[in-house]
Amino acid sequence: MATVTIGKKACAVNPLKMSQPIGGAFAFMGLRGSMPLLHGSQGCTSFGLTLFVRHFKEAVPLQTTAMSEVATVLGGYENVEQAILNIYNRTKPEIIGICSTGVTETKGDDVEGYIRTIRQKHPQLANFPLVYVPTPDFKDAFQDGWEKTVARMVEVLVEAPKADAQRDSARINVLPGCHLTPGDLDELRTIFEDFGLKPSFLPDLAGSLDGHIPDEFTPTTIGGIGVDEVATMGQAAWTIAIGAQMRRAAEALEKKAGVPFRVFERLCGLIPNDEFIMFLSEISGRPVPPKYRRQRGQLADAMLDAHFHIGGKKLAIGAEPDLLFDLSSMLHEMGAKVTVAVTTTQSPVLERVAADEVLIGDLEDLENLAKDRGCNLLISHSHGRQAAARLKIPFYRAGFPMFDRLGAGHLLSVGYRGTRDLIFDIGNLIIADHEENHEPTPDTWRNDLVEIQGSGDPMIIH
Structure with a gap:
């Protein structure tokens, strides 16, 4: 059982976590005809939009209430009203999802009250889906914003079935x-x-x-x-x-x-x-x-093939809690040692990560601990690439954002096929690192054994 500790630094250096409102907006993007709306300054939205566009290489819908200093002090009702009306009239969405940010949460805007007033003032919005989620970015992380938003969608949008309804x-x-x-x-x-x-x-x-x-x-x-x-x-x-x-x-x-x-x-x-x-x-x-019995057999064979390369490696991983737990558990089962585990927020799964300690920290913590403990594989999102380069160890990109490689939206890690492909990707990274540094690998040792044709005796070639 891992001990969960929280970093005591005065500030985050090279942050690992993405903010809670970005996670909330991300969840709203999984609805058809949706327009996510961040209630805050323009900078909050533009930063998140940049991450999404670079990760998916697609046009991403995201709007802002564009709170100024004066509007923040006086209250954001007019900004929220104008943003909702502009979106409703110009883009014709099926739903508008509203996430708060740090500045409006600090002010204490009553957005639920704003929405009630807007519905009364504008009859065309009386039954239009408007879902608000409080997601201050001065606490929690990306995963928390997603979690709260999906739960709020259920509470607002799902209709209770009738008593005699058949499932x-x-x-x-x-x-x-x-x-x-x-x-x-x-x-x-x-x-x-x-x-x-x-x-x-x-x-x-x-x-x-x-x-x-x-x-x-x-x-x-x-x-x-x-x-x-x-x-x-x-x-x-x-x-x-x-x-x-x-x-x-x-x-x-x-x-x-x-x-x-x-x-x-x-x-x-x-x-x-x-x-x-x-x-x-x-x-x-x-x-x-x-087909799944066959895929299971393929995964078992992949695990057998790759454990020569992955087994015994010291792993440093920095990710959101569920991704950290998922990947580190699989690699632990492959024989890797989860030597450094850094995450972004609290979660009940952290105590079950196969490591001595899970630190809620940043990428500086991940790099320093990986260096001190001699890790030889690092896993994180794209912001961890410089740390891996300085440590001169293989780097596997996982999580959000992944902006320096193509196909982030199509990566597969679930099911028998996804696990098989993930194992091969990581195993090949380790093999390539060995070849680059001219270190012998298990395959090299195996190839040194050549069976003499016509006899059953192996000969070792030096």
């Missing part, structure tokens, strides 16, 4: 954590459908940020789950939450609509996927399709 036994709700990519969601959708299940993802980034090109430009999100579909999620037979962060939303859905749920804290690794596949077989009443 659809084939329909399931899927609540994915922010550590899953659009590529992960596509893989999960395929798995669910192969068991005859009809999944509703909330949020569904695979529909909005998967990199497809629409026929016509639209200023809002170009895909994702519709508000009308979210409203009917109470009719599903089960809710599957992926990541400990999604327990809160699953509990909210159960409380409001009575839908039972199960939380899968990990979907990267052999045993977690065995449990996941068997659960789907149980709730669907169908046997496991042969």
